[in-house]
Amino acid sequence: MVRMLGMVAYLEVHGPTPVATLAEHFGVTEQRASSELWTLGMSGVPPYLPDECLDFDFDALDEGLAVLRDSQGVSQVRLSGQEAVALTGALATLIDAGTAPEGAAQVLRRIREAFGDVAPVTVLEGAEHVGTEIRDVLTAAIDGGSAVAIGYVDAQDRRTERTIEPHRLVAIDGVGYVECWCRRAEDYRTLRLSRIESAAALASEQTHGPSQEPGFALAAQYEATVVVARGARWAFEDIAGTSIVVDDETATVSFGVTDEDWAAARLMSVAPHLVSVAPQRLRDALARHADAVLAAQGA
Amino acid sequence: MSEVSAEQRRLNLMIALSRTRHRLTREQIRARVEGYDTVTPGASDEERQRADASFQRMFERDKDELRSMGIPLRTITDPVHQDDLGYRIDGDTAMPALDLSLQDAAVLALAVDYWAGKPLEADARHGFAKLISAIAHGESPALPFGGMSTTAGADAIAVLAAAVSDRQVVRFEYASASSPTRRRTVQPWGIVMRAGLDYLVGWDVDADAVRTFRLGRVQGSVRTVGEPEAFERPATLPLGGLDEESPDHVAVVAVRPEAGHALRRRGERVGAEDGWDLFRVRYRHADLVRAEVLALHGGARVVEPAELAASVAAHARAAREVARG
Structure with missing residues (x-):
């Protein structure tokens, strides 16, 4: 029905339009578009006097041309609350993460005005601060198909100099990244924008196109089973492929470990709520991690 | 009557309810709007009951469908006969002219992509379809940008977004950072998103006060309770501590040379001590800074505040206990 109202809105603005164009614009077959236009033409309030129906030229419609003579005030409806949350939330998030294309802020402003109500x-x-100068170097290289030399601090806190071929700026859960080919790793990488300390444009042309695989395609090394107090279950709900079984007091969490250090750090963050950790291998990593922290903290 | 499709029936209903000056009762709707099961003359009681039930079901579904599209379909009670319900579509429901371009459509498509595989995806798609309705047809440019949402909180957002707009009370289990896990009953006022952390601001019915909830700490699913339009939302969302220019707590963290680069970038260097660099770091949630220091594997330690330092040590000791059995 959103689509049918959309066709009315389109015809109101653009006048007579071939059904084929409408079908393409709204992503349906010509047959479907035509049948929806007929449905629109039959709609109204009984006794369906001429001024109580949407008025289409049915002869033209038979010839494959949509001609709307009178829409009777029927048109596309405003965004619902959920639609406004989805679209404005995502756009504002992309803008904040530094991964929105030019013009996104204006689009966002206009949608907000159009929604009108108290924004939900x-x-x-x-x-996280993403320097505009770093962003500008990256977007210029994406547009120009060239490489960039960057200084980067990885999640394990190692600082490296690398040459990357940037393809796309993406926001994952509100945090900005650049998808690129990394010449140092000779592989595709998704690098966090806020961890790029410096970026310098290079004349060198890109040698690899964008990856067809989505990022973070790391294979799990082994399966971990962790029992935590029920109240700490939230700390595991965002790990992809996690299964959680809850009883009165505890939650039993199973997940694939792709990076042992990362998993140990996550367990540390809810340590007082841990009941048991398996297998031994993960317990060993957790013990090493805890010892290192205690040595540093001097307690 | 069966030749009238559900879509056509809903269109007819929308037109009829927009046109009415006062309101239409269920019986008026059934009689006037084409597509509903009417009772044929001479029908038996049983046939009549079946037709009645079928009409009620269809009408309920259509009403929900129109409301979920964002159409303000109001229930109007007759001042004299309180239980005689009528319906009307109020106010200006039409999408204003936005004059968007194909480039704008491509930008909006990124917002749809962001929710791929999440419950808000359908809403994003519908909203997108509404907004691009009147854009002249053409090829949208492919933009080298993208995004996605993977957090658990994103599942709760869809339910909460609907509950906020419908003004319907919600209930969920919540693990607060400072008090034990318990069930909360909340009038949801608004959703706040910031850099991957999503929050719900609302009236906590049991606490009888405004509360902010981190969606990542909502356990399991969010359920709606009671009827829509159950409360008023404030015109301005009280953001509490969320809207302050900068986070309100300050920690001093000692960082080993060549370590803690993320902390170094964010913080302000305030000196050195026994070969460690000291950084002043602003933060909003103590548990997030603690997790960051814990994750550095001994590459950093908290100097101030003392409670934060003590809680880092306590977490490490607890981890050691579990790890060593």
Whole structure:
């Protein structure tokens, strides 16, 4: 029905339009578009006097041309609350993460005005700072198909100099990344924008096109089973492929470990709520991690 | 009557309810709007009951469908006969002219992609379809940008977004950072998103106060309770501590040379001590800074505040206990 109202809105603005064009615009077959236009033409309030129906030229419609003579005030409806949350939330998030294309802010402003009501979603500025100068170097290289030399600090806190071929800026859960070919790793990488300390444009042309695989395609090394107090279950709900079984007091969480250090760090963050950790291998990593922290903290 | 498709029936209903000056009762709707099961003359009681039940079911579904499209379909009670319900579509429901371009459509398509595989995807698609309705047909440019949402909180957002707009009370289990896990009953006022952390601001019915909830700490599913339009939303969302320019807590963290680069970038260097660099770091949630320090594998330690330092040590000790059995 959203699509049918959309066709009315399109015809109101653009006048007579071939059914084929409408079908393409709204992503349906010509047959479907035609049948929906007929349905529109039959709609109204009984006794369906001429001024109580949407008025189509049915002869033209038979010839494959949609001609709307009178829409009777029927048109596309405003965004619903959920639609506004989805679209404005995502757009504002892309903008804040530094991964929105030019013009996104204007689109966002116009949608907000169009929604009119008290916005059900507010997007606040994040703490991560993505320097515009770094972003500008990356977008210029994406557009120009060239490489960039960057200084980067990885998640394990190692600082490296690398040459990358940037393909796309993406926001994952509100955090900005660049998808690229990394010449140092000789592989595709998704690098966090806020961890790029410096970026310098290179004349060198890109040698690899964008990856067809989505990022984070790491294979799990082994399966972990962790029992935590029920109240700490949230700490595991965002791990992809996690299964959680809850009883009165505890939650039993199973997940694939792709990076042992990362998993140990996650367990540390809810340590007082841990009941048991398996297998031994993960317990050993957790013990090493805990010892290192205690040595540093001097307690 | 069966030749009238559900879509056509809903269109007819929408037109009829937009046209009416006062309101239409269920019986008026059934009689006037084409597509509903009417009772044929001479029908038996049983046939009549079946037709009645079928009409009620269809009408309920259509009403929900129109409301979920964002159409303000109001229930109007007769001032004299309170139980005689009528319906009307109020106000200006038409999408205003936005004058969007094909480039804008491509930007909006990114917002749809962001929710791929999440419950809000369908809403994003519908909203997209509405917004691009009047854009002249053409090829949208492919933009080298993208995004996706993978957090558990994103599942709760869809239910909460509907509950906020319908003004319907919600109930969920919540693990607060400071108090034990318990069930919360909340009038949802608004959703706040910031850099991957999503929040719900609303009136906590049991606490009788405004509360902010981190969606990542909502356990399991969010359920709606009671009827829509159950409360008023404030015109301005009280953001509490969320809207402050900068986070309100400050920690001093000692970082080993060549370590803690993320902390170094974010913080302000305030000196050195025994070969460690000292950084002043602003933060909003103590548990997130603690997790960051814990993750550095001894590459950093908290100097101030003392409670944060103590809680880092306590977490490490607890981890050691579990790891060593």
